[in-house]
Amino acid sequence: MKFGVLRREEYCRKGFIYYKLAKMAVKKHELVHDNRNQLDLKALEQYIQLMNDQSNYMPPPQELVKNCQDIVKWLARASGNEEQMWSLLQTVEEYLLRIVNTVHTSIRHEIVTAILDKFYTFISDPQSDACPATSVVLIVLDCSDTEGNLSAARWLVQQGDNGPAGAGLRASLSCLYCWLYEWHGTPALGDWVLAFIKALEENERFDILIEVSVDNLGRLFLALNDPVSLRQSVAEVIFHVLASLRESTEAFDRIAPHVGRVLANLANDSGQWSRQLLQNVVDILSATVEGHVDALKGEAQDMFKDKYDDVVLCLERHMASHGCRYLQRPPWRARSVCLTSLNTNTSTRKVGLLNLGNTCYMNSVMQALLVTRQFSTHVALKMTAVPYWARMAILFGKMMHSVSTKVNPDEFFAVVKPPFFTRNNQHDSSEFLGYLFELLQSYEHCSDLNFDYTRPAVLSSHSRLRIVAQSTQQASQSTSTDVNDNNNAEPVSNRRSVSPRPSSSAAGSSSSGYKRSLSENAQVEGLPPKKRLRMYESAFLRRDSFIDSMFGGVLLTRVECTECHSSSLSRDVFRDLQLAFPDKPEGWQHNVQSLLEYYCSKESLTGENQYQCRDCGEHRDAERSVLIETTPKYLILILKNFKFDPKLKVQTKLMHSMYHNHTITLPTVRSQAVHASYTLYAAVIHAGTTLDSGHYYTLAKDKDQWNMYNDDVVTSSDESQLNGLERSSTPYILFYRRTDIEEGTAPSMAELPPKVQETVMSHNKHYVESVRKMRLARP
Template sequence: MGKNYFEDLFEKAFVYIHYDENVESCIFRASCWLKEANELYSSSQWMSSYILYLRVFKLVYIIPQRFRISKNASYYNDLLQIQKNTIQLTERLTTLQKRIAVMHAFTPIELSHVLQLANHHDPSTIFLNIYAHNSSKEYSFSSGTVFLDASFIQNNSLDAIRTVIKTPHQAHIKTAICYSCDNMLDDANIASKIYLSLLAMGITPRFLDLNSPAKVGKNTISISPVGLTNLGNSCYMNSILQCCFACSPFVSLFIDGQALRSLNQNNPLGTGGKLTTAFTSLSHQVRALQGQGVCSPKDFLANVCSIYSEFDTASQHDAQEFLNFFLDSLHEDLNSSAGKAPLPELTTEQQAAKERLPMSHLANIEWNIYKRRNSSPIADLFFGQLASQIKCLTCQRTSTTFAPFSSLALPIKDTTTSCTLETCISAFSMQEVLQGNNAWHCPKCDVPRDAKKTMSVSRLPSVLIFQLKRFRMIGTTHRKIETSLEFKKRISSGMIVPPSFQSSIYYEPVDYELFAFVNHYGDLENGHYTATVFHNYDWYYCDDAIVQPVTDFKRIYQNFSTAYILFYQKVDAAN
């Protein structure tokens, strides 16, 4: 672990006080964060609770610097109490640092994956049980488990530890899964000795946290990639399906039967369950192949065309267009809140009052209104929220609207040099000046006025999808932008959500990791789509019926540089 790791976490725990907040709202926000952090700590979510505790510390520290505090104010006793509660957290933060240090050095592993390895008796994997009490000494995953007394590790050299770990088959061992029922890996000295001993033996250490219920049973269903038959011009569909199959929490909905149990066949905006049933069937077919052979999505495509006839195989179609249709249709099929009456429209006075609320508060109100009529597991996974605000440059009146999104369409600069994903995201959020024929009709001035329009991401989904706007309309034809995109495996929420929305009590800084992307080759009318997906720690290149493991990481960089659609998934804070 680098010595600046915890400094980076300190920076990650970003705190922002909105210009129209007061002492009372800040105290309330700190109290909510503290309550949530304690709940996360109780459920063994160490990283999430640590970052939230840091945010409490920061907010409580800057309140007296931002505001003039009066001892006679009604909030004074509440401020003293939250300050006392914060000071008492010092010891807990130290404990959390030790836990996080271990979890950062050892690559974490899910219990479901450990059980799978144990059931298949993987000869390249050993299990290390670091115990302190005889009661847990026999807790093993396989006959090949090595038991290490914590006191022995504390009192002996690395050579002595390696001697105990050695087995007759050491040459074949690649991975050691380390765990402790007695939490002995929380001891930095013990953890570091185990870590260094294994590395010296050429063995990769993995950390299994038996105390974290959030890790148990999480995303347990996955599908090994197999080829999909091209049914004429169906590569646009095949590439999207491969990316969806690589999304474990999504495909689990269909494999475990939750989707079929949640069908709302009475929703006129859905497909009557037709698309959900067809994809469930296809998911089971692909999973049954266990990574071997080719599957034909003929029946699935027939159902798609019966719902939306435009998706035939007579001509090429846009993969993003199919993705939008696919997610929206599944959402409506599974929308348990469809049909609820909309709330009455706001009066002019109510609309003006709403505009005076902090943006982060307003975003939460609007999201709850949206969820009132849109409740589905698809929305829970893929849907975020966009905020659009127009501000009159004459009277400063604002008009703010919110809308859900399932993917973000990012502009990409047409240049001969490469660009970064950060650059594309910044361009997406760039202010737009409305003037001349495009001036905004200000409701307060009641005449067209010059204005500024800002688009922001106010809420992020669990699965974040980016579409790069590589096609530009010139006259009556599309021109493709071939700008190379620099590889970005992990991104932070802070580079997407602006500070005004990071102040929300519902915002938690998280990272997203790339798990799939779609490439487009050629032009829009005569192009070809492929997918590159991540499964079980390996990348696979999917070109219709052909699926190949990608062993050369340079090829990943090369494929990513021409990517069209990117799929990122929120990662556990400890990873």
């Protein structure tokens, strides 16, 4: 008996040795090509085969989990077609099936969860270029268990839904679609994609489903051209998507050029499978055409028929059955922001705001928000019963339709001025903008006509805004918080900003981030002899937030270890980007586009800033880069024009030579389908030599006409004036509109809600009466 126990222990030790040797063999055979890890597939196959040969040996649970995650990682870095990888994939499937069918239930759950988690890490990274062969790990899920697949997909969607704006879910669905029409080596892939789509439907992520599906629909539809190699599960996905997008004109545009060829190919094949595919295509597309024709009237209907005449003729050659099961489900419909149609017959009068004692920092911001027409129109028309928003709606209504050339904003500023701002002092306009957005978002889903504004405002917990006042007793140094990876492993940047002011109005502190602000623990010699205010927050884009739908974007930060080439991703939300100036020779002319590119450029993390690599298990040199993954409709850029002067004890202005581009392009991830081009429409200007003094005013364009809003004085201007300002007058906050966003016009007086109309009319009546009294009082 004792001999048998010894033999078994010896065998396990040998198995463990084989396992370690196999890992060493793979490590030894790793090759690097084109800046990404490409594995020697033969070495990888030998390694897994060695593990399969030790059929009675199983590594310890934690080692086993790590081993399975490594397989996912190695497959993601591999390259090759189905034929080249066939032997390897069979070996991997054998190994994974042996594990999930052998280990204890609790360990099996941990292994499957770890595999899916690592799998999602790769498919949710739009820059990873993960090999489609990675999908073979889905073998750990029983493809015949539809509910089990759906449960696993729900779990991943729930994980991804914690990210900002569903960016990870968009990247994942896009990746899965690509694999679907590029790769045929994973039979269960179609079932998994369909489960993922249904999980997104359950979570009502129709915006993601429509956007990503439309982008990939053309290539998916062309897969019907080859019915012989088309799997049933893949066809299910194609027809599910086609039927779900039957109300989308854009989706129909994507497939219209291919309809004739696909129908002809399917009709020429007499096989039962091709006939079944043909009938489904005809049924779905016929219903799509009928739906669009019925929704249109008159000339629009005739234009549709003329445009798609060829498609209609192709469909008429076949008979629709009207019994297609795919048409029994409801179509996808996006939840879009509903703005009332705007009447172009609006007042052209430009109205200024009275300065109530150094309130130019607020006046300038409100003028820029007014010409952000989708925003100001929504506020004026839809938010009249919402605390704080209601006061803004009234102010915007007066600015749109006052018969006077100036409006007193006291009722609005009295309730929205940050409590940490001192009365009658000059303050930072970007800090006011950031606080205003937080305040509005905290109350945008409240409804209280009798709200008590004497109570302090309560910022909702999701915003997690912290306001830190640093006094002279506290600080001989200034600290800027940086956003690390979720495991707190990433260090702060070693590229310092010339401005010690942190992020103000961003929805994540990464908006100023990394090489965009001071490094953590960076020393600043001497603080000004007054309290310095810093605002930080860490929040995710909210699907139900109008503020985020207008100004929110998503940053994708990647840190790649230079030793093992593993990478980690973090996604952070911003409502502004704070652009620092790189060191350049005296007289160098900067421009907005170059500052954006500097903001997103790669930086090395070395020395004290080394990266804690999870795969290596120790600090390593790394490269960090930032790209825009989700572009905002309205982009706010803050130029960090200030630096602390230890002699004067004030924030002095840099006054660099600067060209302010009227058109810019955001550096985005490759899969970003939305336009990344922006045009300038407003700029808050700071005139003066220090941050704590001087004057703010606004240059803004409304209906193709530029104006200068200098408190209560409004004059015509020219877009060239922005680049012809005096040296001490520097643009501080730039407002850009994405080129696919309609500018719109202000709503007419008749379109305003009754409450706003009454207030504006009362304001106008009071002004007219005041003018009449003044005239009567004249001698």
